[in-house]
Amino acid sequence: MLRGLTTVTLFADDVTAARNWYAELLGVEAYFVRPTEGAPAYVEFRIGDYLHELGILDSRYAPYGHPDQVGGxxxxxxxxxxxxxxxxxxxxxxxxxxxxxxxxxxxxxxxxxxxxxxxxxxxxxxxxxxxxxxxxxx
CATH class of the missing domain: 3.10.180.10 (2,3-Dihydroxybiphenyl 1,2-Dioxygenase, domain 1)
Structure with missing residues (x-):
């Protein structure tokens, strides 16, 4: 049933700052950005041995809001x-x-x-x- 990791999605109020931070951490730039003009609402990196996807989505689009505490x-x-x-x-x-x-x-x-x-x-x-x-x- 579960065949493999496709995308891990993180949330950020400032997607541009998050994209820059993760680019510094990972040593690669995001390969996918939407929208392509203006401030991004979503960016995605391909990383690791199997090119897993790490996405960062604007917190405004989090399905249940952005939690006040870290957990899960x-x-x-x-x-x-x-x-x-x-x-x-x-x-x-x-x-x-x-x-x-x-x-x-x-x-x-x-x-x-x-x-x-x-x-x-x-x-x-x-x-x-x-x-x-x-x-x-x-």
Whole structure:
């Protein structure tokens, strides 16, 4: 039924500022912007080994409004060096949600709140690397 991650959507009151922040973090520019003229309402990046989509939508279009508190599901993105990635996120203005925690051998998670109020998880995950090496992630 669930075949794979398509798009993770984050929300921001200032999509331009969020686009710039994520471009700095990811080292790539958004490949999709709507509208193409004026301030964007939505931008999208393709990132990672499988070119997953990370979208940023203007908070005005959030289906249930933008929550006042951070919470809900955490999407964890694989990183090769959890501490260096965590430190970089903090240096770019994110705040600590949960410091790095070893969940078991080969599994370390951490999470931050980006400057726009979104929860962003990172994880060193042995299973991810196994799938990547095997080529079965298609």
């Amino acid at each position: 599901a955490i999407v964890h993105w694989h990183v090769d060096d959890i501490q260096a990635s965590f430190d970089r996120l903090l240096s770019l203005g994110a705040t600590v949600h949960e410091k790095p925690v070893e969940r078991g051998p080969g599994f370390v998670t951490a999470s931050v709140v980006d400057p726009f109020g979104n929860l962003l998880g990172i994880m060193y995950n042995e299973h991810y690397l196994e799938v990547l090496r095997s080529g079965t992630g298609r």
